[in-house]
Amino acid sequence: MSTPAPKAAQGDAKHLYTIVVLGASGDLAKKKTFPALFGLFKNQYLNRKTHIIGYARTKMDRATFEGHITKYIKLKTNEDKAALPKFLELCSYQDGQYDRDADFQNLEKRMVEVEKSSGATARLFYMALPPSVFIPVATSLKKNNYKKGVVIRLIVEKPFGMDLESSRQLAKELGALFSEDEIYRIDHYLGKEMVKNLMILRFANVIFGSVWNRHSIDNVQITFKEKIGTEGRGGYFDEFGIIRDVMQNHLLQILTLIAMESPVSLQAEDVRDEKVKVLRFIPPIAKEDVLLGQYTKSADGKEPGYLDDKTVPAGSKTPTYAAATLYIHNERWSGVPFVLKCGKALDQQKTEIRIQFRDIPGNLFSNLARNEIVIRVQPNEAVYVKMMNKEPGLGMKTIISDLDLSYSSRFNDSVIPEAYESLILDSLNEDHSNFVRDDELDAAWKIFTPILKTIDRREIDPVPYAYGSRGPAGVTDFVAKHGYKRSEQEYVWPQHSEASKEAKGQDQKGEKEQKKDLKTDH
Template identity: 85%
Template sequence: MSSDHTSSCATDEKGNYLYTVIVLGASGDLAKKKTFPALFGLYKNKYLNPKTHIVGYARTKMDQATFEDHVTKYIKLKSEDDKAALKDFLKLCSYQDGQYDKDSDFQRLEQRLVQVEKESGATERLFYMALPPSVFIKVATCLKHNNYSKEIITRLIVEKPFGMDLESSRKLAKELGALFSEEEIYRIDHYLGKEMVKNMMILRFANVIFGSIWNRQSIDNVQITFKEKIGTQGRGGYFDEFGIIRDVMQNHLLQILTLVAMEPPVSLNSEDVRDEKVKVLRFIPPITREDILLGQYGKSEDGKEPGYLDDATVPKGSKTPTYAAATLFINNERWAGVPFVLKCGKALDQQKTEIRIQFKNVACGIFKSLSRNEIVIRVQPDEAVYVKMMNKEPGLGMKTIISDLDLSYSSRFNDSVIPEAYEALILDALNGDHSNFVRNDELDAAWKIFTPILKKIDQGEINPIPYAYGTRGPKGLTEFVAKHGYTRGEQEYVWPQHSAAAAAGKDQKAPSKN
C-alpha cells in the first residue's frame, strides 16, 4: 500500500530514510523473539538504512555482550552471508538500562540518542514499545518530556492489548492522545502484517471474477479460524487476565473480518483504507449470549498434556475461556443476514489460521451429493488460496467429485521469501504508512462489539465447556457452526497441500481434511 509519508526527512545516497530505532522493553520476550529478529531481517535484506542505530532500553542491567546474546537468541542464520550480516547488524545495536518512570534515566537516553544521531545524521525516531500495558503511559509521558522534539519526526509503535474493554481503551487512548498525535501513533496488530492478510485487498479488488459474488446473494457464511496446538505452557497466569477473546478474537480475527467485508476504498491511502474498515465495524451489533460458545481445555485424552487449570499460575476454579466461537452479523446492504463465525482456541488438534467463504447451495437439483463451493484463504501455515468446486469424475459415468483450483504459495512462489509480519509492519512504520495499523476510532468500534459479552464472561455468567487437549474444541461446536449455516457437505475432501517438494514427487506429510 502507498505511504502517506511526505516529510522532508534526511535520506542517504540511495534515498533511504535516516532514523534511529529505540526498542523499549528490550530485555523482554517480545523484543528478543519478534522485534530484534524483524529488525535484522530488514537490515539483511537492505530495507534498513545501514547508518541506522538501534538502541535497546529496559530496566534489566546488561553489558554489551549480554545484550548482543539476548538480541541474537532467536535470529535464524541460514548462510555464511547471514552470519556476516549479523556481525555488522550488531555494530548498530547498543543498550542502556533505566527505569520506566524516571525522567533522569530518559534524559540519559536522550544524550545517547543525540550522540548517535550526530554520527548518522538521522532526523527520525521510531520508539517501539515492547512493554506491558501497565507502563505504556508512564513511558510515553517520559518520552514526551525528555525525548521529543519538533525538529525530529517521531513515531511510536504500541503493542496490544489496547485496553481490556471499551472504558479502559478510551482511557488509554485519551491519555496517549494527550501526549502524541494520532499521526504519530502506530497501534500494531501483527496479523495485519501477514502475507495472506495483506493480500486480501488484491484478491478482492483486483480480480473482477470475485466482484459480483462477494455479497449476501451468493455467500451463505464466512468462517475465520485460528487454531493453536499448544496450551498456555506455564504462562497461564498472564493469559488468565485476558482470555482467548481479548488475546485473539477482538483484534486479530476482527481485523481479518474487516478486510473480507469492507467496501472498496477510494484509494490505497491509509486513511481511505481505514475509513472503510471502521464503517464495517459500525454496522456490527454487540455479540449476544446466543451467538457465542466458550470452552476451556482439560488434560489430553492420553493424560500426557496438562489441562488449563493444572497450570500452577492459573487461579483455582478459573472460568477464563481458552476457546471461543462467536457469530457476528454485518447489518449493511452487502452482508445483511450472512453470519461471520470467528473461532479461536488453544490446545487444539492442529495449527492453522484460515478464512473459509462458503457459498449457497446450487438451486438446480439435477445432480445429487453436491457440496458447496468454497474459497479458502490459508493465512498460516502453508499459505494458499484455493477454490473448492464440483467436477465430473473421469470415466464413462456422470459422478461428481470435489476438486479445487489451488494457488499454494510453496509451489507457485517457491523462490520467493515471505517476510515475517513484524518485518512488514516495522517497515511500514518507518515509511510512515498507517494502512496496516489500528486507528483510534477503529479500536473504539471494535470494543463496542465485544465489551457487553466480555462483562458477562468476567462476571462468571457463562461457563466454558471443557474439551480435551489436542481435540477440535468443546462439545457442541459442530452444532454451533451448523446453526449458522455452515455445512461440511456429503463428499469427503482432502486439500492436497501442494509444495515444491510435492511437485518434485517427494514424500510429504499427510494432508489435513478441510
C-alpha cells in the same frame, strides 16, 4: 530460496531514523522485534546508518545483550552470517527505569550522540512493553525525548485496553501526549502475507466482484487454532482470555478486510475509513451466539489441563476457546453470519478464512457440496477454491475438486517476510494502512465489551475439551446453526509438491521449538 531484491539499497524511508526498542530485555523484543529489524537490515530495507538502542530495566553488559537479541535470529545462509556482525555494530543497550526522568535523560544523551554521527532526523520508539507501563513510558518520552523539528513515531503493541472504557482511557492519555499521526498501534496479523493479500484478491480480480455479497455467500468462517496451551503463562493469559487475546483484534481485523467496500484509494486513511464503516454496522455480540471452552488434560494424560497450570487461579472460568457469530447489518452482508473461532491446545495449528457459498437453486445433480473459497493464512499459505467436477470415467458422478494456489509450489523461490518485518517497514515509511486507528479500536470494543462483561461475571460456563482435540463438544452444531454445511463427500486439501510437504515438516518442527521456548523462558 532466493531473497527478493530490495526496492532501494538504503531503504525507502522518508527519514533516517534512530530506533529505540523499549522493553529490550523482554520476550517480545528478542523473539520478534530484533529478528525483524535484522531481517530488514540483511535485505537492505534498513538504512546502514540506522542506530538501534535497546532500553529496559535489566542491567546487561554488551555480550549479554548481544546474546539476548540474537537468540531467535535465524542464520540460514552465509550471507545471513556475514550480516549479523554488521547489524550488531548498529545496536547498543542502555538500562533504566520506566518512570525516572534521569534515566530517560541519559537515553536522550545517547540518542543525540548517535544522531550526530549518523545524521538521523527522526526517532522511532517501539514499545515492546506490558500495557501497565504504556502511559508512564509515553509520558517520560514526551517529557525527555521529544524534540521540535524531529520526526517522532511511536509503535504501541496490543492489548489496547481490556474493554471499551479502558481503551478510551488509554487512547485519551496517549492522545494527550502524541498525535494520531505519530501513533502506530500494531496488530501483527495485519502484516501477514495472506492478510495483506486480501485487498488484492478482492479488488484486483473481477471474477470475485459479483459474488462477494449476501446473494451468493451463505456464511464466512475465520479460524485460528494453536496446538500449544498456555505452558506456564496461564497467569498472564487468565487476565485476558482467548477473546481479548486473539478474536477482538486479529480475527476482527481479518473480518474487516473481507467485508469492507472498495476504498477510494490505497492511501492509509481511505483504507481505514472503510474498515471503520464495516465495524459500525456490527451490533454487539449476543449471548446465544457465543460458545466457550476450556481445555483439560489430553486423552493420554501427557499434556496438562489449563487449571493444572500453577499460575492459573483455582477454579478459573477463563475461556481458552471461543466461537462467536457476528452480523454486518448493511446492504452487502445483511443476514450473512461471520463465525470467528479461536482456541489453544487444539488438534492442529492453522489460521484460515473459509467463505462458503449458497446452495445451487434447482440443481441437476445429487450429493453436491457447496463451493468454498479457502484462504490459508498460516502455515502453508494458499488460496484454493473448492468446486464440483465430473469424476473421470463413463459415468456422471460428481466429486469435490479444487483450483489450488499453494504458495510453497507456485512461489517456491520467494521468501515470505515475517509480519513484524513488514509492519516495522511500514512505520519507517510512515504508512498507517496496516495499523489500527483510534476510532477503529473504539468501534471494535463496542462490539465485544458487552459479551466480555457477561463472561467476566461468569454467566457463561466454558465447555471442557481435551488437550489436542478439535475443541469443545457442540462446535459442529454451533457452526451448523449459523449456516455452515459440511459435505457428505470426503475431501482432503491436497499437498501437491515436495515443497508443501517440506513446509509442513518445518511447521511441525517450529511448533516443537515454540513449546520448548515457552518452557525455557518460564
